[in-house]
Amino acid sequence: MSYRKLYFFVEGSDDTRFVENVLKPILSSRFDHLAVVEYAQRPLKIIKSFLVSINSMQDSGYYYMRDINSSPCVTSKRDDIVSSFGNRIDENRIVIVIKEIEGWYLAGLDETAAKELGVKQFGTTDSMTKENLEHMMPTRFDSRKDFMIEILKRFDIDVAKQKNNSFNYFMNELEAI
Amino acid sequence: MAIKRIQVENFKSFKELDLELGNFNVIVGANAAGKSNFSQIFKFLKNIEEYDLRDATSMGGGIESLCNIGIGTEKGFRINAILGEEKFSFQIKDFQLRITESNWSFDFKPKGPQSDLKVENERLKQTFNLKPLEEDQEKLFDKLDSIEKGNMEVSSEKGGLSVIFDPPELEKFFEENFPPLFMTKVFEKEMPDDILFLRSPFSLMPPWEGFFKKIGIYDIDPNLAKNPVKITGKAELKENGENLAVILDKIVEGEDNKRKLCNLVHDLLPFVENIGAMKFAEKSLMIKLKESYYGGKDLRADLLSDGTINITAIVVALFFEGKNVIFLEEPERNIHPHLISKVVDMAKDASRNKQIILTTHSPEVVRNAGIENLLLVSRDGNGFSTITRPKDNEEVKIFLKNDLGLDEIYVQNLLG
Numbered sequence: 001m002s003y004r005k006l007y008f009f010v011e012g013s014d015d016t017r018f019v020e021n022v023l024k025p026i027l028s029s030r031f032d033h034l035a036v037v038e039y040a041q042r043p044l045k046i047i048k049s050f051l052v053s054i055n056s057m058q059d060s061g062y063y064y065m066r067d068i069n070s071s072p073c074v075t076s077k078r079d080d081i082v083s084s085f086g087n088r089i090d091e092n093r094i095v096i097v098i099k100e101i102e103g104w105y106l107a108g109l110d111e112t113a114a115k116e117l118g119v120k121q122f123g124t125t126d127s128m129t130k131e132n133l134e135h136m137m138p139t140r141f142d143s144r145k146d147f148m149i150e151i152l153k154r155f156d157i158d159v160a161k162q163k164n165n166s167f168n169y170f171m172n173e174l175e176a177i
Numbered sequence: 178m179a180i181k182r183i184q185v186e187n188f189k190s191f192k193e194l195d196l197e198l199g200n201f202n203v204i205v206g207a208n209a210a211g212k213s214n215f216s217q218i219f220k221f222l223k224n225i226e227e228y229d230l231r232d233a234t235s236m237g238g239g240i241e242s243l244c245n246i247g248i249g250t251e252k253g254f255r256i257n258a259i260l261g262e263e264k265f266s267f268q269i270k271d272f273q274l275r276i277t278e279s280n281w282s283f284d285f286k287p288k289g290p291q292s293d294l295k296v297e298n299e300r301l302k303q304t305f306n307l308k309p310l311e312e313d314q315e316k317l318f319d320k321l322d323s324i325e326k327g328n329m330e331v332s333s334e335k336g337g338l339s340v341i342f343d344p345p346e347l348e349k350f351f352e353e354n355f356p357p358l359f360m361t362k363v364f365e366k367e368m369p370d371d372i373l374f375l376r377s378p379f380s381l382m383p384p385w386e387g388f389f390k391k392i393g394i395y396d397i398d399p400n401l402a403k404n405p406v407k408i409t410g411k412a413e414l415k416e417n418g419e420n421l422a423v424i425l426d427k428i429v430e431g432e433d434n435k436r437k438l439c440n441l442v443h444d445l446l447p448f449v450e451n452i453g454a455m456k457f458a459e460k461s462l463m464i465k466l467k468e469s470y471y472g473g474k475d476l477r478a479d480l481l482s483d484g485t486i487n488i489t490a491i492v493v494a495l496f497f498e499g500k501n502v503i504f505l506e507e508p509e510r511n512i513h514p515h516l517i518s519k520v521v522d523m524a525k526d527a528s529r530n531k532q533i534i535l536t537t538h539s540p541e542v543v544r545n546a547g548i549e550n551l552l553l554v555s556r557d558g559n560g561f562s563t564i565t566r567p568k569d570n571e572e573v574k575i576f577l578k579n580d581l582g583l584d585e586i587y588v589q590n591l592l593g
Contacts, residue, residue, distance in 0.1 A: 013522045017444065038518060041544045043580045134529075140433070143496055145526050149440040 005033045007054055007062040009047065012040045014148060015065060015101050021152045022108070023174070030177060048088045055090075063093055067100045068166075074098070098166035103128035105148055106136070107164035108155030117150060125164045178388065178501050179532035180219075181278075184257040187245050188221075189214035192561040196552070201528035203546035204536045204564075205587060206554030211562025212536045215554060219392050219504050219534075222258060225283075226375055226389040230294055239292035243285075247560065253286035253297070260388055270354040271310050278304040279388070281375070299374050300332040333374040393500035399486035399511060403478040405461035414498055418490040422462040422478070425489070426454035428497055441492045445519050446485060451475075464489070483511040491520060495527040502532045509539035517541035540584035548573070548583055553593050567592040 006027065008019045016036045024034050039047045054062050064081070071077035074096045082091050097104060103125040114121065118138035122128075134144060141147040161168040185194045190211040206212050217237065224233035237243045244250045259280045266275035280302040288295035306326055328343040329351070342348040375387070394416055401419040414424050429435040429452070442449050451467035455475065464478035466485065478486070491508050494500075508524070509517050521542055524533050537543065543551065548568045557563055567573045567586075570593065576586050586592055 013519045016519075020447070040518075041547065041583065043582045043585075045580055046582070142530055143437065143441065143526050144529065145444060145523060146437050146440050146496075149444055 003033070003059060004031045005035065005057070005060040006031045007050075007060065008034070008036045009039055009050070009062060009064040010036055011065070011067065011101075012038055014105075014145075017148065017152065018101055018104060019065075022104075022155055022157065026157075026174065027177075044084060048085055051085070051088050061093070063095050064089060065095045065097055065101075068096050068098045069100065074166075095170050096166060098126055098164070100129045102130045102133035102148075103164055104160065104167050105151045105155075106133060107167055108157065108160040109151060110154075110156050110159045113151075113154035113156070116154065117147075123163070126166070179261055180258050180502060181261040182257075182259040183218060184255075184259075185218055186255040187248050187252055188243065188254045188256065189217055190245065190556070190560070190562040191215075191218075192245060192248065192559075194562075194564060196564050198532065198534070199550060200532050201525050201546075201550050202532075202534045202552055203542060203550050204534065204552050204554060205538070205543060205592065207590070210554040210556055211564075212554050213506075214562060215564070216394060216504055216506065216534075216536065218256060219502065220394050222256065222389040223392040223394065225373055226387045230285075230296065230373055234292065234294045240285075240287050240294055241292060243294075245561070250287050253284065253294070255282070255284050257282040258389075268310065269351075273308045273310055275306045275308065276303050277306060280304075281389075283373075296333070296373055298332070300330065301374070302328060302330040304328050331374065388501060391499070391501040392504065393494060393498050393502065394504040394506075395490070395494045396506035397487050397490045397494075397508075397510070399483035399490075402486050402490060403464065403481065405457040405463045407461055414490070414493055418486075421486070421490050421493065422454040422464045424493055424497070425452060425464060426462050428493065429453040434497065437496065438492065441496060441523065442489055445488050445492075445516055445523070449485070452489060484513065484516075487511050488516070488520070492523070495524060495533070500531060502534065503527065504534045504536075506536050507538060508535055509537055509542050514539075514541045518545045521545040540588050543587045544582060544584035546583075548577065551583075551592070555593050565593060 008023070010016055010019060016038060019036050027034055037047075037050060051062065054060050066077065066081060068074065068077050071080065077096050078091055078094050081094055082089055106122065106128055107125040109117070109119065111121070118140065119136050122136070133148075137144065137147045141150075157171065161171055179200055180198055182197050183194065184196075185191050188194075191214065204212050204215060221233060221237050221243065224236050228236070234240060234243065240250045240253075244254050257280070259278060261278060266273055268274070280300075282298070282300040283296060284298040285294045286297045287293070304326070327347045329347070330341045330343070332339055332341075342351065375389070393414070395414065395418065396416055397418040399418070401417050402421040404419065406420045406422050409420070409423055412420055412423050412427070414421065425438075428438050439449070439451060442452055448468045448470060449466060450469055450473065453465055454462040455465040455477070457463040464481065464486070465475045466481055467473055467475050487508070487510055491505065494503055494505065505524070508520055512520060517539060518541065522545070524535060527533055535542065535546075551567050553565050553567050554562055555565070573586060573592060576591065577583065
């Protein structure tokens with residue numbers, strides 16, 4: 001069997017932490033190597049070159065993750081990304097995070113975990129942003145990163161799939177690989 | 178609480194500097210441009226509050242070293258620091274007083290033949306809001322003639338102290354309800370010119386604990402931090418990090434602090450499972466660290482990489498030292514470029530609660546800092562240091578618009 005490698009293109013360190021702690025353990029048995037490339041503040045041409053290179057490699061694939069932010073819908077966001085990359089990116093490999101990665105973090109907390117952390121009850125996280133996460137952060141945390149790490153320690157994938165549609169969609173896609 | 182603006186005249190390589198600062202600031206510049214001299218402003222402010230003027234002058238190398246070498250010492254030098262203190266408030270009688278700005282100004286002049294300094298003029302101007310605590314606001318404001326905002330200026334000039342209110346009606350209110358302030362009047366007639374009001378026992382101005390001594394300046398030397406260090410009582414992280422083991426030992430005494438420390442170090446170095454200090458030769462401590470390798474054995478500091486020590490010291494400085502301002506010199510030292518973005522992110526995280534100033538030569542730090550947080554130190558034609566913001570530079574804007582990375586612009590020395 002050939003050596004299989006999967007690359008995740010993510011915006012910044014909070015996304016990297018999520019991939020390392022949540023996605024890598026699920027995929028590690030199906031890939032020989034999982035790599036994360038952060039693209040924030042990098043010229044687009046550099047990321048394009050990475051994508052072109054990976055496309056030319058045998059048994060290597062990628063996912064390009066991006067927050068939907070203020071885009072009206074997934075299709076519009078995906079079209080914007082494809083257009084900015086001059087069609088160098090496979091639209092089926094674009095993962096749109098709704099609304100921001102912080103929503104994916106919070107989605108993994110069940111009622112007990114939320115209570116343990118001192119986070120107030122909340123329903124779905126499809127509209128959650130980094131501001132929401134900061135607002136929900138208990139005062140005993142003076143570091144946002146510390147809080148996010150504590151969330152990941154209690155992260156439940158099945159709960160997250162129920163609480164965030166875009167996470168559920170992506171997890172179903174990964175399970176089908 | 179943060180330094181919103183800093184102004185200096187004839188200090189080190191600066192002839193004149195007037196700079197606004199944000200909560201997260203990254204200082205770049207060529208070698209010998211004046212980055213370290215910029216940090217000396219903060220160090221001097223810290224020292225005049227923590228020690229006394231004579232010691233601070235001596236620690237700064239004497240007046241000849243503190244003043245610009247081209248201009249000389251005759252005129253002395255001036256430092257003005259404007260602090261934003263939106264979070265600080267306290268109660269006076271039926272009112273909440275919130276200090277919105279404190280403006281400290283110092284004029285230093287040479288004194289005698291011994292390279293000493295005297296303070297010729299020292300001034301603190303505080304701007305505040307007054308808000309009634311009760312719901313019946315109108316009734317309360319009647320007492321104060323509806324004054325909602327005011328200034329209070331304490332100045333020490335030529336040995337005499339004075340307190341002035343604007344509007345003047347506030348004086349009676351403060352005199353009746355806040356007597357400590359008026360203890361300063363004890364000194365109205367005379368104050369020695371080498372004693373700063375800033376650190377006199379009658380400096381009962383809010384906030385009660387000094388601001389400048391809560392500036393932390395760090396230039397970590399991992400090799401020193403690896404050495405055993407004598408156990409001491411209350412301690413804070415030294416500038417070079419040499420007592421890191423003692424600080425870690427105190428931090429891990431508390432479960433929540435230990436958890437936070439391990440979380441933050443592990444986030445940067447995933448192989449680190451535990452960190453703390455171990456006894457060494459009875460009265461000393463040495464850093465110890467447990468990695469996920471080697472069957473979970475504790476590793477002594479001398480077996481750890483310089484980068485591991487540096488990252489641990491940075492985490493401690495940013496999150497455990499209780500400072501208002503953290504000045505970190507070249508935090509990228511010994512750290513792999515891939516990790517540098519996480520270090521910068523961590524500093525940004527800390528800047529939610531305190532002011533962070535980094536100096537760097539690393540393109541990775543520059544790239545991750547973001548143009549809005551960059552400050553460029555350079556020398557003008559006469560050799561004086563100046564500081565500008567690359568985000569205001571039209572050429573830089575064009576380079577960025579054409580998909581050139583900030584790091585590339587920096588490496589090519591085109592930020593200014």
